Amino acid sequence: TMAHSKSLLVLENFIGGKFVPCSSYIDSYNPSTGDVYCRVPDSGKEEVEAAVKAAKDAFPIWSSKSPLERSQILNKLADLIEHDLEAFAQAESKDQGKTITFARTVDIPRAVYNFRFFASSILHHVTECTEMATVGCVHYTSRAPVGVAGLISPWNLPLYLLTWKIAPAIACGNTVVAKPSEMTSVTAWMMCKLLEKAGIPPGVVNVVFGTGAKAGEALVCHPDVPLISFTGSTLTAQRITEKSAPHCKRLSLELGGKNPAIIFDDADLSQCIPTTVRSSFANQGEICLCTSRIFVQRGIYSEFLKRFVAEAKKWKTGNPSDPTVDVGALISKEHLEKVRNYVKKAQTEGARVLCGEGVDSLALPPGNQKGYFMLPTVIAEVKDESCCMQEEIFGPVTCVVAFDTEEEVIQRANGVKYGLAATVWSGSVGRVHRVAHRLQSGLVWTNCWLVRDLNLPFGGMKASGIGREGAKDSYEFFTEVKTITIKH
Numbered sequence: 001t002m003a004h005s006k007s008l009l010v011l012e013n014f015i016g017g018k019f020v021p022c023s024s025y026i027d028s029y030n031p032s033t034g035d036v037y038c039r040v041p042d043s044g045k046e047e048v049e050a051a052v053k054a055a056k057d058a059f060p061i062w063s064s065k066s067p068l069e070r071s072q073i074l075n076k077l078a079d080l081i082e083h084d085l086e087a088f089a090q091a092e093s094k095d096q097g098k099t100i101t102f103a104r105t106v107d108i109p110r111a112v113y114n115f116r117f118f119a120s121s122i123l124h125h126v127t128e129c130t131e132m133a134t135v136g137c138v139h140y141t142s143r144a145p146v147g148v149a150g151l152i153s154p155w156n157l158p159l160y161l162l163t164w165k166i167a168p169a170i171a172c173g174n175t176v177v178a179k180p181s182e183m184t185s186v187t188a189w190m191m192c193k194l195l196e197k198a199g200i201p202p203g204v205v206n207v208v209f210g211t212g213a214k215a216g217e218a219l220v221c222h223p224d225v226p227l228i229s230f231t232g233s234t235l236t237a238q239r240i241t242e243k244s245a246p247h248c249k250r251l252s253l254e255l256g257g258k259n260p261a262i263i264f265d266d267a268d269l270s271q272c273i274p275t276t277v278r279s280s281f282a283n284q285g286e287i288c289l290c291t292s293r294i295f296v297q298r299g300i301y302s303e304f305l306k307r308f309v310a311e312a313k314k315w316k317t318g319n320p321s322d323p324t325v326d327v328g329a330l331i332s333k334e335h336l337e338k339v340r341n342y343v344k345k346a347q348t349e350g351a352r353v354l355c356g357e358g359v360d361s362l363a364l365p366p367g368n369q370k371g372y373f374m375l376p377t378v379i380a381e382v383k384d385e386s387c388c389m390q391e392e393i394f395g396p397v398t399c400v401v402a403f404d405t406e407e408e409v410i411q412r413a414n415g416v417k418y419g420l421a422a423t424v425w426s427g428s429v430g431r432v433h434r435v436a437h438r439l440q441s442g443l444v445w446t447n448c449w450l451v452r453d454l455n456l457p458f459g460g461m462k463a464s465g466i467g468r469e470g471a472k473d474s475y476e477f478f479t480e481v482k483t484i485t486i487k488h
Ligand code: NAD
Pocket: 152, 153, 154, 155, 156, 157, 161, 179, 180, 181, 182, 210, 211, 212, 213, 215, 216, 217, 220, 231, 232, 233, 234, 235, 236, 237, 239, 240, 254, 255, 256, 257, 287, 288, 392, 394, 420, 459, 460, 464, 465
């Protein structure tokens, strides 16, 4: 009906400082109700072309501003987002299905902090200088922004991950064309409304909405976009690598994970259990860093399982806008189906589902009956070769298995194609260092999870990615270095 279509939120691309409508649109669903509530531009080559041109035109002015000027603008943008934190959090929760509590305490505060962090760190980089006294030369390096950066982000932490790219890119003096996930575009569009007020000149930040196949690929293939920063799945990264190869583009790839938690018999279970439940199920398990393989030393295995399942059952699944809810809706109907199928496969392979999917019943409020919900699910007695132990599930599903020795568990933890994050729980200082050194993983947390210092490198090994992001790493990625030699 007309009344219905009128109530839909309609997004527009943001190009050259202006909102511009698109000729066709994609439906975007509210995952907690299953209703279409928003229309997202279905951009393609033409829109990407216009955005890249705007970004190219803006580059000379933006790149010649001093780091301090850019820093002040980034701080202003952080303030403006923070001022609207509640509106952003509500929008992120509605668009993504995540709980309002998570959006309020994690997603949006982090988006704000991303801008503050790079506003600060850009002021503190120093370049190198060496002397060759015997030949009367000094060498020094200088760093300059590269040009138009293409930024492609996923749906799980929409504004958080997009701003983790936009902030360092523009702090370094690049201009950007960003393409958020077509499933979660609303908060990026809201941010565009604040750019002018923050003092970001037109064309510095352009946002083109649409699918990966159309808008994303047009950006990846554009000859005037020399660098692509991508966060998403390993499969898409392979495609991006292939498509960008003819242009020899600089790529930063932050990809999937199959993250182990290794729990030794001297672990403090009172800390370990609630943290491991959180690391398994936070944001519906839709965080690249979520734990999905839990290795527990034999002596504490049954006690761990009992307490872990009891703790997982405390997590309340339901309407994401209810502040007491811990688990919201999954991103889409298709994704929910995919996650459920992993649980079914585990069952046919003889694994035991201890709680959640297929075991416990889920009572949802009347308005959420068609939402994409699933209970936190714990699976035990899964074989290491099982797809549930090898593939990224990216939902509220975690597998628990027993191990005997340190050597054995290191081999098994490393026995997947991914290498993003791992957690190690033990009271022995020597052991946590030994194990951390041998894990094939870009990040290792011991006796904690998701404690981040943005100064330090973030990223994965093996199929989990190429490159790192962080204060120095992002600075290096988003700038081109030159070595200059002076003879005196
Ligand atoms: P995805 O790869 O399907 O999509 C990510 C983005 O790429 C989206 O914007 C999508 O539209 C775009 N895209 C898809 N095909 C494209 C193409 N051919 N060319 C250019 N762009 C294309 O991933 P997703 O399902 O949105 O996100 C989930 C994945 O992201 C998981 O694997 C998760 O582990 C990973 N992830 C990794 C990190 C990290 O930092 N390592 C963080 C969050 C999520």
